[in-house]
Amino acid sequence: MKVSSMPLAxxxxxxxxxxxxxxxxxxxxxxxxxxxxxxxxxxxxVEESRRKAEKEASELIRKRRSEALSxxxxxxARARTDVTRELLGFKEKxxxxxxxxxxxxxxxxxxxxxxxxxxxxxxxEAVRVLGxxxxxxxxxxxxxxxxLDLTAIxxxxxxxxxxxxxxxxxxxxxxxxxxxIAKSLEAGIEVDYTVxxxxxxxxxxxxxxxxxxxxxxx
Amino acid sequence: xxxxxxxxxxxxxxxxxxxxxxxxxxxxxxxxxxxxAEERAxxxxxxxxxxxxxxxxxxxxxxxxxxVQEIKRLEEDALTEMKRLEFLATKNREKAVKLLLAExxxx
Numbered sequence: 001m002k003v004s005s006m007p008l009a010x011x012x013x014x015x016x017x018x019x020x021x022x023x024x025x026x027x028x029x030x031x032x033x034x035x036x037x038x039x040x041x042x043x044x045x046v047e048e049s050r051r052k053a054e055k056e057a058s059e060l061i062r063k064r065r066s067e068a069l070s071x072x073x074x075x076x077a078r079a080r081t082d083v084t085r086e087l088l089g090f091k092e093k094x095x096x097x098x099x100x101x102x103x104x105x106x107x108x109x110x111x112x113x114x115x116x117x118x119x120x121x122x123x124x125e126a127v128r129v130l131g132x133x134x135x136x137x138x139x140x141x142x143x144x145x146x147x148l149d150l151t152a153i154x155x156x157x158x159x160x161x162x163x164x165x166x167x168x169x170x171x172x173x174x175x176x177x178x179x180x181i182a183k184s185l186e187a188g189i190e191v192d193y194t195v196x197x198x199x200x201x202x203x204x205x206x207x208x209x210x211x212x213x214x215x216x217x218x
Numbered sequence: 219x220x221x222x223x224x225x226x227x228x229x230x231x232x233x234x235x236x237x238x239x240x241x242x243x244x245x246x247x248x249x250x251x252x253x254x255a256e257e258r259a260x261x262x263x264x265x266x267x268x269x270x271x272x273x274x275x276x277x278x279x280x281x282x283x284x285x286v287q288e289i290k291r292l293e294e295d296a297l298t299e300m301k302r303l304e305f306l307a308t309k310n311r312e313k314a315v316k317l318l319l320a321e322x323x324x325x
Contacts, residue, residue: 012222016229023233027240034244038251042258049259050266057270064274068281072288079289083296090300094307101311102318109323118323125325179325193325202321213314215306 095211099199103177106195110178116146119180122193123153123167126182129191132161138170138181 109115119139127135137150150167158165174181176194183190192198 012225016225019226019229019233020236023236027236027243030237030240030244031247034247038247038254041248041251042255045255046258046262049263053263053266053270057266057273060267060270061274061277065277065281068278072281072285075285076288076292079292083292087296087299087303091303094303097307098311098314098318101315102322105315105319106322109319115323122323122325178323191325195322198325199318199322206318206321210314210318213317214310215303216310217306 091211091215095207095214098210098214099203102199106177110142110195115178116148119143119146119178120148120153122179123148123150123182124157126180126191126193127154127157127165127167128161130182130184130187130189132157132163132165133187134166134168134185136168136170136183136185138172138174138183140176140178141173143178143180144169144173 123137126137139146139148150169154165154167168185170181170183174194176196179194179196179198181190181192181194181197
């Protein structure tokens with residue numbers, strides 16, 4: 001019994017060792033698999049998070065850029081409008097400068113002999129427009145002092161028009177730089193040939209012409 | 219034989235314990251992996267978004283700088299145009315005044 005039990009004991013040890021060794025091997029395999037899966041899982045979750053973040057990041061950058069561009073368009077458009085308005089204002093100031101200079105020049109001209117002749121021509125033209133008859137002529141205070149011979153002018157016009165013409169100086173002086181206001185006392189019609197009136201009437205037409213000359217390159 | 223059976227059973231018991239511990243360790247590894255994954259995912263997400271914020275700020279700054287330059291150019295162009303207009307107006311003023319003056323004294 002003793003002799004035969006020895007190999008049995010050795011076989012048993014081998015068997016036990018084999019069982020334990022197999023178990024350890026399987027345990028190692030289970031753990032290795034768990035580690036491998038854990039590694040893959042971590043990688044997968046991180047990658048998914050990165051993809052999600054990159055998508056959101058891309059959208060964030062796009063949105064911020066879009067907002068900035070929109071603001072830029074709006075600000076530039078406003079600046080363009082401001083600049084255009086400023087330029088137009090500046091041009092207008094230069095054009096108005098011509099009008100102001102003309103007014104100053106007129107102040108000087110109305111003191112010349114040439115103006116007196118012009119004034120007589122203007123009176124004649126006004127009477128022609130009114131068709132003669134009794135016409136009241138309003139002049140400014142200075143021009144009233146020129147001593148124009150209204151009777152002689154009326155006589156000349158009477159011959160020209162072939163009907164009676166009578167010119168009466170208005171009792172009150174006009175408050176204008178030069179020129180006159182003529183009124184037909186029969187028809188009740190009035191013509192405004194004052195410097196200011198003429199300028200105002202002609203300005204709409206002349207403004208573009210003045211601007212064209214003023215800003216001409218040639 | 220009882221002794222043999224006993225040792226075999228003990229070995230099998232030990233083997234089961236070893237495997238059970240391995241499963242336990244695997245579950246622990248899995249749980250740890252979930253925690254690490256969550257932590258790293260958050261870190262990656264935050265880092266990408268932080269970089270995106272920085273990138274967005276750079277983009278906005280760039281667009282704003284371009285805007286400032288564009289407005290500056292507009293203003294400079296306007297100033298140049300004003301100088302040109304002023305020069306022309308000075309050069310042509312007399313001609314324009316003459317035209318207007320002739321018209322003012324002619325009804």
